[in-house]
Amino acid sequence: MNRPTVVIVSDVPEFAAAATRRWLAQRSVPSFVLAESNSLSEFSEGNFDLAIIGGVSADTLIPVLHTLKATAKPLIHVSKLNGNAPQGPITIPEAPGWPDLLVTIAEQILERERSNAELSKTLETLAKVEQQASLGRYMLEARHNLNNALTSILGNSDLILLDSSALPAVQRSQVETIRNMAMRLNEIMQRFSSLQKEMQLIEQQGQKKTARKSAAAGA
Numbered sequence: 001m002n003r004p005t006v007v008i009v010s011d012v013p014e015f016a017a018a019a020t021r022r023w024l025a026q027r028s029v030p031s032f033v034l035a036e037s038n039s040l041s042e043f044s045e046g047n048f049d050l051a052i053i054g055g056v057s058a059d060t061l062i063p064v065l066h067t068l069k070a071t072a073k074p075l076i077h078v079s080k081l082n083g084n085a086p087q088g089p090i091t092i093p094e095a096p097g098w099p100d101l102l103v104t105i106a107e108q109i110l111e112r113e114r115s116n117a118e119l120s121k122t123l124e125t126l127a128k129v130e131q132q133a134s135l136g137r138y139m140l141e142a143r144h145n146l147n148n149a150l151t152s153i154l155g156n157s158d159l160i161l162l163d164s165s166a167l168p169a170v171q172r173s174q175v176e177t178i179r180n181m182a183m184r185l186n187e188i189m190q191r192f193s194s195l196q197k198e199m200q201l202i203e204q205q206g207q208k209k210t211a212r213k214s215a216a217a218g219a
Contacts, residue, residue, distance in 0.1 A: 004030040004049035004110050009064060011037050012055030015078070019052060022099035023106075030110065037064050046071030050109055052102065054078035054094060065089065074109045078102060139192060147189055153182040 008016045037060045075089035157179035
């Protein structure tokens with residue numbers, strides 16, 4: 001799995017050093033990108049997973065927050081403003097022990113984002129599977145009508161070919177083509193019937209396995 005990318009925005013090198021140093025003690029360490037408050041244009045597309053802001057002057061903070069909030073990515077602001085921080089990002093005080101609190105909150109955010117991304121992929125996959133299943137169900141339901149139509153085409157083409165001497169060669173060839181294509185379609189429909197039986201058998205076997213596991217667990 002790809003490592004998450006954490007952007008640390010600070011004009012104070014010691015802030016970034018403290019944050020990354022604390023994170024290196026963790027089992028899972030993200031990729032860090034260090035940026036100053038005046039060089040955020042490359043992050044305007046949101047090519048990161050989490051932004052941490054600290055060591056930024058009050059005059060610079062508002063434009064930094066505006067740029068990063070536009071990406072809709074999660075933000076953490078480590079603030080010295082003692083409760084007067086701007087509304088929007090998660091704010092923690094830059095008090096003794098702040099790196100520990102920062103890493104704890106950041107890891108929870110990254111885990112949440114990872115779970116949400118996996119959920120989105122799962123839902124997308126389920127939607128595609130459901131579309132395919134709907135198409136398969138429609139084809140199985142339409143199979144009876146298609147078989148009736150093919151039977152009619154085959155029957156009538158056979159009757160015509162029984163008296164093919166009355167037909168010109170070109171028309172006889174055309175009727176034979178119609179009959180051959182109908183036969184090919186009939187073979188395809190037979191494959192659908194076999195596939196349906198196989199799917200039903202697999203489903204029954206899966207239900208039996210589930211029942212045995214439930215019985216064993218109950219015992």
